[in-house]
Amino acid sequence: MTPPVLVRRRVITTFGAGALALVLAACGGGSLGGDEGDGGSDGGGGGGTIKVGLVIPQAGVYTPLGEDMQQGWDLWLEQNDGMLGNYEVETVIADEGEGPDTGVPAIQRLLQQEDVDVVVGIVNSATALGAADQFTEAQKLLVVTNAGAGAITADAASPYVWRTSFTNAQIAAAMGQHLADEGVGPVYVMAPDYAAGQEVAAGFTTAYEEGGGTIAGQQLTPFGTTQDYQPFLSGVRSSGAAATFSFYSGGEAVSFVQQYDSFGLKADIPLYGSGFLTEGSVLDAQGESAVGVQTTLHYSTEIDNEANQSFVEAYQAAYDELPTVFGMTTFDTANVLDKALEDAEGLSGDELSAALDGLGEIEDSPRGPWTFNGQTPEQTVYLREVTDEGGTLINSVVSDLGVFEQPLG
Amino acid sequence: MIGWFDANLVSILNGFAIGSLLFILAVGLSIVFGMMDVLNLAHGALFLVGAYLAWDLLSGGATWGGFLAALGIAALVGLIAGAGLSLMTEPLARRPILDQALLTLGVSLVIAELLSIIYGNDALSVGAPPGLSGSISVAGNSYPTYRLMLIGVGLLLAAVVFYVVERTSVGALVRASVADREMVSAMGIDNRKVKLAVLGIGSMLATTAGVLAAPVYGARPGLDDSILILALVVIVIGGLGSVKGAFIGAMIIGQVESLGRALLPDIASFILFGTLALVLVLRPRGLFGPKKLAGA
Numbered sequence: 048m049t050p051p052v053l054v055r056r057r058v059i060t061t062f063g064a065g066a067l068a069l070v071l072a073a074c075g076g077g078s079l080g081g082d083e084g085d086g087g088s089d090g091g092g093g094g095g096t097i098k099v100g101l102v103i104p105q106a107g108v109y110t111p112l113g114e115d116m117q118q119g120w121d122l123w124l125e126q127n128d129g130m131l132g133n134y135e136v137e138t139v140i141a142d143e144g145e146g147p148d149t150g151v152p153a154i155q156r157l158l159q160q161e162d163v164d165v166v167v168g169i170v171n172s173a174t175a176l177g178a179a180d181q182f183t184e185a186q187k188l189l190v191v192t193n194a195g196a197g198a199i200t201a202d203a204a205s206p207y208v209w210r211t212s213f214t215n216a217q218i219a220a221a222m223g224q225h226l227a228d229e230g231v232g233p234v235y236v237m238a239p240d241y242a243a244g245q246e247v248a249a250g251f252t253t254a255y256e257e258g259g260g261t262i263a264g265q266q267l268t269p270f271g272t273t274q275d276y277q278p279f280l281s282g283v284r285s286s287g288a289a290a291t292f293s294f295y296s297g298g299e300a301v302s303f304v305q306q307y308d309s310f311g312l313k314a315d316i317p318l319y320g321s322g323f324l325t326e327g328s329v330l331d332a333q334g335e336s337a338v339g340v341q342t343t344l345h346y347s348t349e350i351d352n353e354a355n356q357s358f359v360e361a362y363q364a365a366y367d368e369l370p371t372v373f374g375m376t377t378f379d380t381a382n383v384l385d386k387a388l389e390d391a392e393g394l395s396g397d398e399l400s401a402a403l404d405g406l407g408e409i410e411d412s413p414r415g416p417w418t419f420n421g422q423t424p425e426q427t428v429y430l431r432e433v434t435d436e437g438g439t440l441i442n443s444v445v446s447d448l449g450v451f452e453q454p455l456g
Numbered sequence: 457m458i459g460w461f462d463a464n465l466v467s468i469l470n471g472f473a474i475g476s477l478l479f480i481l482a483v484g485l486s487i488v489f490g491m492m493d494v495l496n497l498a499h500g501a502l503f504l505v506g507a508y509l510a511w512d513l514l515s516g517g518a519t520w521g522g523f524l525a526a527l528g529i530a531a532l533v534g535l536i537a538g539a540g541l542s543l544m545t546e547p548l549a550r551r552p553i554l555d556q557a558l559l560t561l562g563v564s565l566v567i568a569e570l571l572s573i574i575y576g577n578d579a580l581s582v583g584a585p586p587g588l589s590g591s592i593s594v595a596g597n598s599y600p601t602y603r604l605m606l607i608g609v610g611l612l613l614a615a616v617v618f619y620v621v622e623r624t625s626v627g628a629l630v631r632a633s634v635a636d637r638e639m640v641s642a643m644g645i646d647n648r649k650v651k652l653a654v655l656g657i658g659s660m661l662a663t664t665a666g667v668l669a670a671p672v673y674g675a676r677p678g679l680d681d682s683i684l685i686l687a688l689v690v691i692v693i694g695g696l697g698s699v700k701g702a703f704i705g706a707m708i709i710g711q712v713e714s715l716g717r718a719l720l721p722d723i724a725s726f727i728l729f730g731t732l733a734l735v736l737v738l739r740p741r742g743l744f745g746p747k748k749l750a751g752a
Contacts (some may be wrong), residue, residue, distance in 0.1 A: 090540065108678060110577040239678055240725070269725040274673050274682060277470045278717035278724070285463065298579035298676040305581060305674075311598025327577040455678070 056289065078265055097134035097394060099384075100157035102168035105146035109170045110296055111328050112373045116168060116192060116367050121373035123381035126361065129383065131289040132388025139163055143174055150174030151181075158185050165190065167380055170373075173194030175208075175260040180208040183377040186396040188403075190384065192376045195245055197453060207396040209403055209421040210381045212347050214453040215243050215294075216250025218321050221428035221448045222292060222343040223251040229256020232289030235316075237279065237303075237373060239295060240267035247294040247321050250454060255292075263288035265306070271441060273299065276306045294321040295428060299320040301332045308336035316342070325433050327371035330440050337433045337440060345426045346414045347442045356414035369441070380411050466597045467718040468711070475710025481665040481683065483617055483689040483702040484658030490697015491633040492546055492651045493673025495557040499569075499662045501564035502537055506530040506666020507675035508571055511580045514670070518583035521587035523667075530663040539657030542652045564680065568738020572677050579676035589671075603672050609668065612705050621699045630654070634697035664673070686713075689728060693735045694746025704743060 103113035120138070129136050135310055139161050141153040157163045158181055165188045169175045177195040182189045183205045191199060191210040195218075200210050226234060236251060240243035244267060252262055260364065264280050264286040273279075291312070296301045304324065307313055313336070316388055320321055323343025327336050348359050348369050362370040370378075383406065391402035408418050417426035428451050431442040461468075485499045506526075513526040536740060541563065545556045583589055584602035591598040621627035633641050633650060641647045686709060692706025712731050717724040736741065 108577060111571075124465070154685060215495050266721055269676075272682060272725070274679075275470070275474060275713065278467055279721060281467055281718050282721060298678070300674075301579040301581055301674060309600040311591055332579050332581040334583075364682070 048394070075423070089412045092192060094133045095135070097131055097139045097165065097388065098139060098161065098163045099131075099162060100139050100154070100163035100166040100168075101167055102141050102143045102150065102154055102157070104144060104170050105140075105142040109143075109145060112123040112170050112193065113143070115371045115374040116170075117325065118192075118362070119370065119377035119379075121166055121383055122362060122365055122374075123378045123385075125365070125379075127385065130383045133144055134394075143168065143170060144440060146171055147174045147177040151177040154178040154257070155181060157249055158182075162311040163187075164398065165384065167193050167377070167384070168192050172199065173398075174289045175199050179203055179205050179208050183397065187395045188399040190380050192279075192380045193373060196242060196445075200421055200453060204422065206400055208422065209400070209419070211383055212376045212424070213426075214423060215321075215455045216253075216342055217248035217287040217451050218256035218345065219247040219294065220251035220454050221290075221451050222223070222321070222430075223254025224258050224261070225343070225430060225448050226290065227255050227260040231260070231317075233287065234319075235265035235283045235286050235288035235291045236265040238267055238296075239270040239273070239299060244270065244294055251292050253454070262378065269297075274284045274302065276303050277310060279305065280310050280312055283316060285299075290319055292318050292319045293324060294420055296323040296326075296438055297329065300324050300329045304329075304333045304340065313339070316378060322346075322372065322431065325431075327441060330433065330442070334440070335435070338435050341432045341445065342442070343428050343430055343440075343448065344372060345417075345424070345428055346375050347429055347431045347444050348443060349431075350413065350415060350429065351444070352413070352415055354411045355415075358413040375413050379414065382412065383409060412447060421454045423453050425450060427451075434446060462716060464718060466599055467596055467715045469594065469599060469607070470603065471714035472707065472709035473606045473710070474713055474738075475613075476606050477665060477669050478686055478690050479610050479703050479706035480613055480661055480668065480711055482687040482694070482706055483614075484661035485687050485698055486633075486691040486694065486702045487621075487630065487699070488654055488658040489655055489691065491630060493539075493553050493556075493637075494651070494655065495560065495630075496541065496551060496658065497557055497560040497657070497684065498537075498541060498564040498567065499687060500680035500682075501567035502534060502659050502662035502676065503666040503669070503683050504571060504576060504680040505533060505537070506550040506668075507668075507670045507673070507679065508575055508580075509533065509663070510582050510667040510670035511575070511675045513578070514582050514585075515559070518585050518589065520585045523585040526611070526667045527664055529592070529658050530549070530667045534660035535656045536661030538656035539652055541659065544649075545655075546648065546651075558747040563714035564684075566583065568677065568680055575675070577647075577677050581672055581674040582670035584671040606668060606672070606699065614699075615693075618699050618703075649687025658732075686728075689732050691742070692732060693742055698742075698744040701742055701744030 103116045105113050124136055139157060143155050151174060152165060157166055167190045169191050170193045174195040177190050178198060187207060189208045193212050195215040197214045201278040220399050229405055234255060236248050238248045248265060251383055266282055268279055288430060307318055318340045320342045322342040324342050325340055330337055359370060386406055387399060387402040390405060392398045403419060408416050410416050416429050417424045428448045430445045430448050432441045432445050433440055477490050478543050485496060488496050509530050510526045513522040537624040545559060548556050548559060588602040588605055591600050605622060621630050682726060691702060694701030712727055716727045720727060
């Protein structure tokens with residue numbers, strides 16, 4: 048998902064978020080680290096401390112994502128005595144808020160005042176894009192653990208900006224190709240009308256048409272202000288579509304999936320989507336309406352490999368809930384940084400970038416093996432279906448759709 | 457024509473359902489604003505309180521008992537909150553209307569933040585009570601039963617409010633206050649008591665609207681703002697302090713949001729405020745607004 052640029056375009060809320068951000072900024076970022084182990088000594092080859100800025104939303108609509116990300120990060124450090132490579136980790140958390148108006152200054156503060164060595168996190172693509180120049184200037188490493196805008200590692204790429212998550216079009220293209228192979232017939236495309244929604248819709252349409260499929264129609268719905276999807280759903284029915292592909296997240300995903308069901312479309316026109324449609328807490332809220340919805344994503348808790356099983360088990364033991372893709376990606380990022388720091392000559396952006404570049408295949412990731420290609424993952428995308436396992440809704444893995452790189456151009 | 461009607465029947469029905477909900481929400485806001493010159497920006501937050509109350513009582517499994525209890529508790533909470541707001545705005549009674557609006561804006565931010573602390577930031581969904589949770593077939597199209605019921609409840613409430621305001625002595629007081637508050641006060645009626653009652657009932661309508669809307673919109677942070685904007689548009693279109701205005705305004709906005717968006721999906725983002733702009737240009741005091749505002 049690429050989180051939205053402007054979530055609630057209300058003056059009222061902007062006031063609120065702004066005020067809150069000021070308060071948080073004034074308080075300073077909480078310093079948090081798995082440093083109980085106190086294992087790292089200053090001496091020894093490559094030893095010392097690495098200061099990591101963790102940029103996550105702590106206020107606003109993405110707060111649940113931020114919580115998952117922090118849990119993933121903390122879990123990895125707990126399992127590894129608070130060490131990345133031979134470095135003891137000092138984590139400084141900064142609040143990204145909802146958009147670049149709060150996120151970019153928070154990152155600037157991390158770089159200039161906290162003098163962190165590496166920044167990890169960022170949910171919102173606009174924030175990631177807005178902050179990228181600072182990293183190029185400071186020659187420090189940024190590892191984006193969520194924001195999915197293609198431009199971050201394409202048109203606006205910087206040698207210091209890496210991504211461990213996905214690109215919007217990558218996830219959508221996998222579904223486009225799959226549905227074309229299945230020959231489902233004309234597909235109606237629905238997404239919210241902002242950057243990520245447009246990228247998902249375009250990524251799907253390109254792949255589906257390349258595979259020989261036809262698009263029955265497309266509707267980009269007003270972002271953040273649509274409470275009721277019924278007016279747009281009647282367009283789906285009248286288009287004669289055989290299936291619907293959609294991308295929504297958060298509260299919009301809940302309303303959309305429920306209304307798609309209650310207006311009787313789910314029974315006639317199967318619903319497919321980008322994985323964020325049914326990921327994390329939205330799935331519980333969607334309830335029975337979500338059962339049978341198929342989505343593509345680079346992760347599911349149900350992936351059958353050893354790394355994933357132990358990750359899911361440890362995560363559940365620590366936080367009493369199933370991990371989400373957001374928690375997994377941040378956990379995995381710590382893992383990647385750990386490997387890079389073992390090889391890196393030092394902590395400068397150039398040295399760390401070189402180390403990331405030389406990593407090759409990441410074999411022990413919960414999502415399955417993946418590699419960096421163009422500073423963003425080339426990874427397996429899974430086809431998932433929502434199933435009800437004794438009252439708990441999960442995204443079961445239907446099949447593995449193969450390895451996808453970020454679509455360019 | 458018949459074909460067109462058939463194709464858009466669901467959208468038209470849905471427009472009435474949304475309109476009913478908006479009426480329940482907006483009529484309180486409109487009368488409070490029209491009578492007492494208090495622009496209660498906490499109205500949306502009270503709506504959200506109702507929605508979360510519904511979630512509290514219905515999340516374990518929707519029952520009629522839970523639903524009715526949620527309505528009752530929400531009504532009580534609304535009354536108390538309205539009385540509280542009335543007391544809070546009292547010291548500002550002589551100050552410009554914007555000062556009171558700022559106070560209620562502050563209250564709404566505090567409520568929203570408290571709700572976010574208590575219930576978290578996830579979107580929560582609420583089931584409809586048994587018997588209303590499914591969909592029924594309306595001329596071959598499936599339509600959620602609960603929304604049909606909303607139309608009925610909206611019409612019923614509209615009839616009750618209309619009767620009270622137009623045909624009873626309490627209603628006469630309300631209408632007189634909208635027309636000329638100073639004169640009503642000069643005739644020996646305590647303005648503060650009227651305000652207490654009006655804000656109480658207005659807020660009660662907001663929280664009950666929240667419960668009624670919960671099975672449709674769920675409960676989530678941000679819903680308070682979106683819904684407040686819709687209610688404000690309704691009262692601007694309908695005219696301040698007018699029950700008829702709130703009803704017609706709500707039905708128009710319901711259709712604009714539903715049928716309008718279905719027919720003109722490409723301009724869906726603009727259509728709501730386009731309607732608002734059109735009404736403001738043609739009739740600045742709203743369709744049924746009091747004349748005194750036109751010159752003020």
